[in-house]
Amino acid sequence: MDTQEKQRIQTAFQEKMDYDELMNCTRCGFCLPSCPTYVETGRNEVHSPRGRIALMKGLVDGVIEPSEEVKESIDLCLGCRACEPVCPSGVNFGRLLEQARDAIYQSKKPTLPEKVMKGIFLKNIFPQQNRMIGxxxxxxxxxxSGAQKLAQATGVMKLFPETMRTMEKVLPTVPKRAEMKERPRHLQPLHTTRKKKVAFFSGCLMDTMFMKTNDATIKLLQYAGCEIVVPETQACCGALHGHSGELDQAREMAKRNIAAFEEAEVDYIITNAGGCGAFLVEYAHLLKNDPDWDERADRFCAKIKDITRILVELDFHKQPLSLPEQIVTYQDSCHLKNGQKTFMEPRQLLESIAGVKYVEMTDASRCCGSAGIYNIVQSKMSMQILDYKMEQAMNTNAKTIVTANPGCLLQMKLGIEREGLSQVMDAVHIVDFLLAAYERANDNKKATKQVAAAQV
Structure with a gap:
């Protein structure tokens, strides 16, 4: 970093950081054992929440200068927010991290990869759903078309880093472009009376690459007794923008989504991706200084609810649910647990399925190392964290690892592939798992009735 760049970054820290929040940290150290990067770097204080806060405060106070070492510490943070629930002072570390990244990345000259990622993906693709579909x-x-098989057979994939090669193998089968455009916008309950009217936040990646999971979510809501509205003008939640130091663009995405959902007049806004949901509930903080949007953001945030929470509220777990006998474990989505405070509901739903033996893995709520695009930009640390996670999963003897976030899902599939377990273990999004359990139980119920009727 040259002198001018350092000065810009230091000024940005002084302007953007919430100093009162920095001062809330009492340096007690309760956060240390919960931080994956602190543990995986051999308890290096620089890579702990307490250490990072000290660096942020030092930059604001002018005690230390911006450096590549400071940037590395901020970049290496997963943003999993596991430090927040254990903090006795209630420090909102996730917000501080976003402010710090905003200060750094809006003030320094971007590298070529950063220019490509932000220019093409964050600014031109994720905000436009038609481009995401394309x-x-x-x-x-x-x-x-066969191009994937050809690339794998000819060794072309060997030109890419190992993590990307393995990730390419575990990507879901993506729907055809026409299927992604033909999305329902208003649906009624199935086989039951209406209990709630909800809006569904379909997301960008979730409604393209993971469209089948979105379809399963809508079907579950229908079975649970929900009328569903899917606003057409909704957009990407802005989480990747916020976590990458693009807070201004994240605010624009927030405004688009608030406006899109205001007209729906629903009881709740339902999400099925832990990362998206956790960012959506932060819109009130994101827009707190905007007098035209702060109250609208408050109303929006008050309606956000994860799919597992509404299913439990509507007693979906008391309906017939069954699957073939198997051991199942659950990997918490960091942002679902630490951001949306949703922890017990997924477990309650899994434990209600006949044929399923639920086994809690050690450190189920510790980050899997996905963290948005972390497993690409910080591949070494991500794989180190994933190796620990897979060790805990294997100790449960589970056939199925269930999770509640697309990034976690791909990361766990990546771990299964790396361990050579793809023939005996699978990773599944919880809504896909629950839909299979519901439809199997109800198909069996119908078959039993038909047999009884035939015998009469």
């Missing part, structure tokens, strides 16, 4: 449509063509 991009994932290319991936669908790659998978269906």
């Amino acid at each position: 991009l994932t449509g290319l991936l669908s063509f790659y998978q269906r």
Whole structure:
């Protein structure tokens, strides 16, 4: 970093950081054992929440200068927010991290990879769902045309880093472009009376690459007694922008989504991706200084609810649910647990399925190392964290690892592939798992009735 760049970063820290929040940290150290990067770096204080807060405060106070070492510490943070629930002072570390990244990345000259990622993906693709459909449509063509098999057979994939090669193998089968465009916007309950009217936040990646999981979510809500509205003008939640130091663009995404959902007049806004949901509930903080949007953001945030929470509230776990006998474990989505405070509901739903033996893995709520695009930009640390996670999962003897976030899902599939366990273990999003359990139980119920009727 040259002198001018250092000065810009230091000024940005002084302008953007919430100094009162920095001062809330009492340096007690309760956060240390909960931080994956602190543990995995051999208890290096620089890579702990307490250490990072000290660096942020030092920059604001002018005690230390911006450096590559400071940037490395901020970049290496997963943003999992596991430090927040254990903090006796209630420090909102996730907000401080976003402010710090905003200060750094809006003040320094970007590298070429950063320019590409932000210019193409964050600014031009994720905010425009039609472009997301176009991009994932290319991936669908790659998978269906035989190009994927050819790339794997000819060794072309060996040109890419190991993590990306393995990730390419575990990507879901992407729907055709036409399927992604034909999305329902208003649905009624199935086989039951209406209990709630909800809006569904479909997301960007979730409604393209993981469209089948979105379809399963909608079906579960229908079975649970919900009328569902899916606003057409909704957009990407902005989480990747916020976590990458693009807070201004994240605010624009927030405004688009608030406006899109205001007209729906629903009881709740339902999400099925832990990372998206945790960022959506932060809109009130994101727009707190905007007098035109602060109250609208408060109303929006008050309605956000994860799919597992509403299913439990509507007693979905008391309906017939069954699957073939198997051991199942659950990997917490960091942002679902630490951001949305949703922890028991997924477990309650899994434990209600006949045929399923639920076994809690050690450190189920410790980050899996996915963290948005962390497993690409910080691959070494991500794989180190994933190796620990897979060790805990294997100790449960589970056939299925269930999770509640697309990034976690791909990371666990990546771990299964790396361990050579793809023939005996699988990773599944919880809504896909629950839908299979519901439909199997109810198909069995119908079959039993038909047999009884035939015998009469």
